[in-house]
Amino acid sequence: MNLPNYFLADLPPEATLSPAMLTEACQTLKRNREHYLATRPTENLVKVLGEVAETWLKPDSEFRRLALEQGPRETGFSSATLTRGLEEFFRQITRDHLHDLLAQDLGDAACVTSGEWRLGDKTASRHPSPLTRHLWRGPEFLVHIAAGNIPNPTFMSIILGLLTRSAQFVKCASGSAFLPRLFAHSIYDADRKLGACLEIAVWRGGSAEQEAALFAQADCVTATGSDETLTAIRAQLPVHLRFLGYGHRVSFGYVAREMLAGPQARRVAARLADDVAAWNQLGCLSPHVIYAQSGGEVSPEKFAELLAEELELREQTEPRGELPAEHAATIASRRGIYEVRAAHSPETQLWRSRDSTAWTVVFEADPRFQMSCLNRFVYVKCVKDVTEMLQSADVVRGKVSTVGVAAPGHQLEELAVQLARWGVTRVCPPGQMQNPPLTWRHDGRPSLGDLVTWTDVE
Numbered sequence: 001m002n003l004p005n006y007f008l009a010d011l012p013p014e015a016t017l018s019p020a021m022l023t024e025a026c027q028t029l030k031r032n033r034e035h036y037l038a039t040r041p042t043e044n045l046v047k048v049l050g051e052v053a054e055t056w057l058k059p060d061s062e063f064r065r066l067a068l069e070q071g072p073r074e075t076g077f078s079s080a081t082l083t084r085g086l087e088e089f090f091r092q093i094t095r096d097h098l099h100d101l102l103a104q105d106l107g108d109a110a111c112v113t114s115g116e117w118r119l120g121d122k123t124a125s126r127h128p129s130p131l132t133r134h135l136w137r138g139p140e141f142l143v144h145i146a147a148g149n150i151p152n153p154t155f156m157s158i159i160l161g162l163l164t165r166s167a168q169f170v171k172c173a174s175g176s177a178f179l180p181r182l183f184a185h186s187i188y189d190a191d192r193k194l195g196a197c198l199e200i201a202v203w204r205g206g207s208a209e210q211e212a213a214l215f216a217q218a219d220c221v222t223a224t225g226s227d228e229t230l231t232a233i234r235a236q237l238p239v240h241l242r243f244l245g246y247g248h249r250v251s252f253g254y255v256a257r258e259m260l261a262g263p264q265a266r267r268v269a270a271r272l273a274d275d276v277a278a279w280n281q282l283g284c285l286s287p288h289v290i291y292a293q294s295g296g297e298v299s300p301e302k303f304a305e306l307l308a309e310e311l312e313l314r315e316q317t318e319p320r321g322e323l324p325a326e327h328a329a330t331i332a333s334r335r336g337i338y339e340v341r342a343a344h345s346p347e348t349q350l351w352r353s354r355d356s357t358a359w360t361v362v363f364e365a366d367p368r369f370q371m372s373c374l375n376r377f378v379y380v381k382c383v384k385d386v387t388e389m390l391q392s393a394d395v396v397r398g399k400v401s402t403v404g405v406a407a408p409g410h411q412l413e414e415l416a417v418q419l420a421r422w423g424v425t426r427v428c429p430p431g432q433m434q435n436p437p438l439t440w441r442h443d444g445r446p447s448l449g450d451l452v453t454w455t456d457v458e
Helices: 019-036 042-057 062-075 079-092 095-111 152-163 178-190 208-217 227-236 262-281 300-317 325-344 386-392 409-422
Strands: 133-137 141-145 167-172 198-202 220-224 242-246 250-255 287-293 348-352 360-364 377-383 400-406 426-428 453-457
Touching: 019 141, 019 167, 019 198, 019 208, 042 062, 042 079, 042 095, 042 152, 042 178, 062 079, 062 178, 079 152, 079 262, 095 133, 095 152, 141 152, 141 208, 152 167, 152 178, 152 198, 152 220, 167 178, 167 208, 178 198, 208 227, 220 227, 227 242, 250 262, 262 287, 262 300, 262 377, 262 400, 287 300, 300 348, 300 360, 300 377, 325 348, 325 360, 377 386, 386 409, 400 409, 409 426
Parallel strands: 141 167, 141 220, 167 198, 220 242, 250 287, 250 400, 287 377, 360 377, 400 426
Antiparallel strands: 133 453, 348 360
16 A cells, blocks of 8 residues: 555645556555454454544644644645534444444444455354354445535545445545545554555546446445536446445425424524535535425524524634635625615525625525535525425425434424435434434445345255
8 A cells, every 4th residue: 555654745636547557456456355353353443443533533633733733734624614524424434333234234244254255253242043144345446526615525435445444546526535545554553464455546637548447456446526427437347347326405494383482493494504604505315495384483584683693602712714716706606696676675684704705604585405515505494384395495305315304302203204215314303414423324225235236054
């Protein structure tokens, strides 16, 4: 593995990798996997991953220091945004949570060592079958095509690949490799043999010769990005190659009228402000729209104002950070549209940060779903009930990942059933939209289980 140490200043900038170099690197990773990873016990992998996560949570960690000191320049996120996002992620990577994930996706076979296909200890199964044993194996060589918006999905892909005992090659989007490389270095620092089964690289998308060399070595390819990107990648892959694509998804919030009363309304607004601020609203789990039910003590318009006040507070404690000029121009242009509408109709209102594009809240009586331009730009819309909300969001039906729901406990089960039937794959409380549990089924699919192949022994 070409990681002599974890100090990023010593690493070369994005290098030009020839197809021959990529092929050699992939073959080296496969050999390393055979020596160091294929038959490694599950408990050892869980232990190493837990130790890596603990390192990232320590204030004196070198990896954490580099992430927070150099991260704002490299990623565009403020140090405070990075701190919260990284801490929330690494708090999930514990021994218990990893075992929960393994048990959920692999069941009684989770204790079986992949690679040599050993049957393991029959007494470890809580529900042994007298007729059939189930064995699994992960891909020998796993390729990840990572998106460039936020780092957590790439971290998670690497963790899943290690748990399935796969050699891994992660191709990052241009300009987005800083945190994945730092994470890879932390794994290498904790266990060099394990780190030798992982490589991170960067080149511009659409490099057909490089990608053909990489895909020729793969047993499975995962990709996160736009639907157009996934279609282009799929077209390059051999028919037999397993492909797991995670395309464009959107999320939104819902606040029941019972929650729009007194101090409770402020608390809900604060939690939803956390969801908007997390990773600057750039993830698929970030809300574009927050639907507020009419008829509560606090009107949807007033709730939008409370949300604006909370986003202003976040800017003081967790600033958004600077944006590229073109992104700031998009926000300014979108604001201009709603300023004109607000000047001519009481059904539109606008709240915005002063002298910056740091945050924006738009209230509209029109309930139709509206895509945000992100970077803490959010809509609040008024609906009579959940039925009207789902009708208004029909344009994104089948593309919705998460709905953050603020509702009384007795309503939650019924609301969750309605949302599930409509196609939502995750329902969570406000404040947790960008912080799913480790056992979360990405796009409704088992994140670990999707990677493995099963053998039934009768």
